[in-house]
Amino acid sequence: MTFPQDPLAAVTLPDPYSYYANLVAHRPFYYDQSLGGWVATGAQFVTDVLTSNLCRVRPVAEPIPRILLGSPAADIFQHLIRMNDGERHSPLKQAVLAALMTLNPVQIGEQSSKWAQFLSSEIEDFALHLPIYVMGSLIGIPQHLLRQTALWMSDFARCIAPGSSPDQIEVGKVAAGSLSEMFRTLLADRGARPTNGLLRALAQEAKRVGCEDEDVIIANAIGFLSQPYEATAGLIGNTILALAVHPEVREQVTTDSSLLRRVIPEVLRYDSPVQNTRRFVAEDGIVAGERMKSGDVILIVLAAANRDPSVNQEPDRFNIFRKDRKTFTFGIGSHACPGESLAIAIAKAGIEQLIWSGVALESLVLPVVYRASANVRIPLLTVKERTA
Numbered sequence: 317m318t319f320p321q322d323p324l325a326a327v328t329l330p331d332p333y334s335y336y337a338n339l340v341a342h343r344p345f346y347y348d349q350s351l352g353g354w355v356a357t358g359a360q361f362v363t364d365v366l367t368s369n370l371c372r373v374r375p376v377a378e379p380i381p382r383i384l385l386g387s388p389a390a391d392i393f394q395h396l397i398r399m400n401d402g403e404r405h406s407p408l409k410q411a412v413l414a415a416l417m418t419l420n421p422v423q424i425g426e427q428s429s430k431w432a433q434f435l436s437s438e439i440e441d442f443a444l445h446l447p448i449y450v451m452g453s454l455i456g457i458p459q460h461l462l463r464q465t466a467l468w469m470s471d472f473a474r475c476i477a478p479g480s481s482p483d484q485i486e487v488g489k490v491a492a493g494s495l496s497e498m499f500r501t502l503l504a505d506r507g508a509r510p511t512n513g514l515l516r517a518l519a520q521e522a523k524r525v526g527c528e529d530e531d532v533i534i535a536n537a538i539g540f541l542s543q544p545y546e547a548t549a550g551l552i553g554n555t556i557l558a559l560a561v562h563p564e565v566r567e568q569v570t571t572d573s574s575l576l577r578r579v580i581p582e583v584l585r586y587d588s589p590v591q592n593t594r595r596f597v598a599e600d601g602i603v604a605g606e607r608m609k610s611g612d613v614i615l616i617v618l619a620a621a622n623r624d625p626s627v628n629q630e631p632d633r634f635n636i637f638r639k640d641r642k643t644f645t646f647g648i649g650s651h652a653c654p655g656e657s658l659a660i661a662i663a664k665a666g667i668e669q670l671i672w673s674g675v676a677l678e679s680l681v682l683p684v685v686y687r688a689s690a691n692v693r694i695p696l697l698t699v700k701e702r703t704a
Contacts, residue, residue: 322351323617324479327591327693328686333632336620344624345604353613356604359642364604365614367649371595371603372401375611381476383485388493389475395535396544398651399633404436405650411521412536413654418517419454424658427453428665436673439680439699444470446666451541451658457504465541468495472538473545478594479690495541496547498531499534516542546692548659550589551580552666553681553695557665558583560678562634570671576664578636584656585643586634588619593647618644619693675699 319326319335326332336357339346344358356362365371374380381400384390393399397408431449435442448466456466468491474480475488502515514538522533556580559566569575597603597612623631627642646653670677680697687694 322348322349323355323357323592323615323620324690327434327689328690329466330684332591332619333623335608336617337632339617340620340624345606346443348615351613351615353615354606354608355615355617357617357620357624359621359627359644361604362616362618362621362644363648365595365616366644366647366651367585368595368603368606370597370599370601371614372598373595373651374399374401375596375613376598377425377611381649384489387489389472389485391490392472392492392496392535392538393476393533395529395532396539396542397536398539398653401650403500407525408527408532408536409650410521410528411518411525412539414521414524415514415517416654416658419658421657421661422453423441424450424661425665428662429669432666432669436675439675439697441466441693442551442666443552443697444545444668447544447659447662448541448664451514451544451667455537455540456516457498461498465495465498467491469541469545473542476542477546477689477691495538496534499537500530503530503534503537527629529624543653544655544659546689546694547589547653547655548662550692550694551583551659551663553697554587554589554693555580555583555663555667556670556697557681557684557695558587558634560681565636566677569667569700573668573671575636577660580639580660580663581641581643582634582636584645584660585622585628585638585641587693588622588643589693590645590691591619591693592617618647 317334319338320329326335339357345354345356345361348355356365365472380390381392390662397405397412427450431446431453435445435449438445443467448469452462452465452679471488471491472495475483475492503519518537519533524529557567565579569579593616595614595616597608597610597614599610601608604616621644622628625631644654681695685696
């Protein structure tokens with residue numbers, strides 16, 4: 317079997333999991349010369365890195381990517397809680413969590429179903445636009461701006477993603493400015509707009525922890541869109557793909573769509589939409605049993621850890637009734653993503669709508685083609701045929 321050069325090259329392969337299994341078995345934590353950094357694949361090493369006090373989400377010497385400096389994208393990036401550690405991170409994360417807690421499951425489900433139905437005729441954009449329409453509505457973005465917001469978010473997400481081209485970065489900087497301007501207007505109007513639920517809640521909770529900086533609030537409101545954007549799109553696409561290649565499960569779900577609440581968590585483990593993330597060593601010390609130097613970079617292959625047999629028995633079996641499932645997709649430790657239930661609700665509503673509309677799910681993703689990315693696995697949806 318021919319394996320890819322490194323884990324980054326594996327992300328959009330039809331099947332990277334044999335390669336990941338080989339790494340977990342033989343190289344659970346190693347130094348990759350071609351990448352110029354460490355790679356964690358085994359579940360225990362992934363856990364050690366994600367919970368290490370020596371590791372940060374950004375290099376100490378470069379808190380903002382140099383190529384973004386002086387742009388609206390840098391202004392957003394520098395304030396995102398997921399891009400900060402320590403004193404800047406903890407209070408703001410509490411504010412973000414508290415704001416999210418103001419959303420109730422019924423409200424999330426209603427918005428997800430509404431926009432899934434609205435977008436069901438736009439299959440090519442369905443998976444990528446649905447998270448933005450749902451979260452945008454919960455934030456308080458007017459309906460007539462939702463499509464444009466989704467387009468801006470597409471450009472912004474590519475701008476801050478690893479491996480973006482110079483053209484993508486420049487286009488993303490412009491989109492970042494447009495997003496910031498829109499949110500600044502929404503924030504100024506929040507008293508007059510009772511529908512600005514999540515934005516208003518974030519502003520209130522930020523004030524509660526001592527932050528009234530408008531730029532910080534705007535950046536993290538944009539974070540409500542950017543963080544679930546590609547990950548939820550990947551979850552929708554990978555769930556459709558799982559149903560396409562497991563017809564027995566597809567038949568069960570078509571008969572009883574409530575089973576999606578069992579299917580989607582297994583997809584998060586089995587075919588993770590977020591394949592990897594990074595950490596940066598802030599000072600000399602021991603991380604995952606290895607001596608590290610300040611500035612060392614660690615690539616954390618979440619998708620490999622999800623299939624580590626030490627934490628999930630029969631890891632290559634797609635089992636929607638799996639007991640004691642261990643999933644690293646949303647991270648662990650201080651930077652664990654709080655949006656798992658939101659992502660599942662949005663994905664469930666989207667796939668239910670596609671089933672109800674009579675789309676042959678297998679026709680949307682087979683043969684599978686993935687969106688170019690160094691860390692996110694998103695099958696592109698296409699329309700070929702419909703069931704009778």
